[in-house]
Amino acid sequence: LLLLLLLLLLLFLPPHLPQPSPCWLFQPPFDLRQVSGHFMNNSITHNLTCDLRDPDTMHGLKWSHLCRPSGGPVLGGSFSYLKSNLESSYTTRPVHALGGMRFRFTARAGMIAPAQQLLADVRSALLEDAHPSERRSSSSSSSSSSSSSSSDNAESACVVDKFLLGGSTDVRGFTLHSIGPRRQGYAAGADAYVAAGAHVYAPLPRGPWQERFGDVLRLHGFVTAGSAASGGPTMKHTALALSHSLAASCGFGLSLEFSAATIELNYVVPLVARSGIASPGFTFAVGADLL
Numbered sequence: 001l002l003l004l005l006l007l008l009l010l011l012f013l014p015p016h017l018p019q020p021s022p023c024w025l026f027q028p029p030f031d032l033r034q035v036s037g038h039f040m041n042n043s044i045t046h047n048l049t050c051d052l053r054d055p056d057t058m059h060g061l062k063w064s065h066l067c068r069p070s071g072g073p074v075l076g077g078s079f080s081y082l083k084s085n086l087e088s089s090y091t092t093r094p095v096h097a098l099g100g101m102r103f104r105f106t107a108r109a110g111m112i113a114p115a116q117q118l119l120a121d122v123r124s125a126l127l128e129d130a131h132p133s134e135r136r137s138s139s140s141s142s143s144s145s146s147s148s149s150s151s152d153n154a155e156s157a158c159v160v161d162k163f164l165l166g167g168s169t170d171v172r173g174f175t176l177h178s179i180g181p182r183r184q185g186y187a188a189g190a191d192a193y194v195a196a197g198a199h200v201y202a203p204l205p206r207g208p209w210q211e212r213f214g215d216v217l218r219l220h221g222f223v224t225a226g227s228a229a230s231g232g233p234t235m236k237h238t239a240l241a242l243s244h245s246l247a248a249s250c251g252f253g254l255s256l257e258f259s260a261a262t263i264e265l266n267y268v269v270p271l272v273a274r275s276g277i278a279s280p281g282f283t284f285a286v287g288a289d290l291l
């Protein structure tokens with residue numbers, strides 16, 4: 001009876017063609033999915049900002065430092081590390097000998113250190129003048145603890161709290177967050193980074209647009225560079241990893257500056273791409289504090 005029903009359906013139904021439909025399904029890597037979900041991250045954030053710029057011309061020095069201890073035996077939580085980030089920028093006055101050009105220099109650096117590694121470094125520093133045998137035992141224990149902390153470095157800091165570099169707002173000419181450690185094409189965040197930029201701004205050529213936009217719209221040329229990497233057991237290892245992931249670019253375009261934000265339209269050419277995905281061409285950026 002069932003066979004008869006199937007034959008009738010095949011005879012009276014419209015023509016159909018069964019065929020396999022393979023599909024490649026891709027998921028983020030396991031070490032990123034492993035830290036997804038809900039976590040408790042108890043931290044204390046201290047942000048120090050020193051703005052010495054002129055409020056009218058916006059020339060001068062501005063710097064800020066962020067310090068964020070998270071977790072540990074006092075705060076508790078799922079993670080235990082210390083995050084430190086330093087940002088600075090200096091803008092010159094217009095140089096009338098160069099047609100009113102002005103220059104801006106920016107620099108940023110940050111690092112995340114696991115609490116266990118910090119305690120080992122402090123212990124070794126305090127016992128530096130101890131007895132040689134005591135020093136050897138302390139150095140061996142600190143080296144073992146630092147190696148274990150470096151192996152657990154990816155788990156000692158939350159991924160969303162790590163440093164991300166690359167894009168139209170910092171190191172231009174590279175796709176978003178592509179500089180630094182990656183897992184199967186996904187940004188995994190960095191434990192240390194450095195970035196710097198040099199900019200030159202020139203007034204627009206004489207024309208009817210200068211009366212309306214001459215104070216905020218300028219020609220813009222720049223060079224930006226940066227590097228991001230995972231932290232090592234010592235500062236020497238971290239500096240070596242940063243030197244192997246350098247990315248730099250240059251470009252020119254237009255900059256529209258307001259007191260609250262800056263809008264840029266640039267054409268960018270990557271110069272060095274030891275890390276990151278180079279993306280030459282036009283870029284558009286809007287931000288309050290661009291590199």
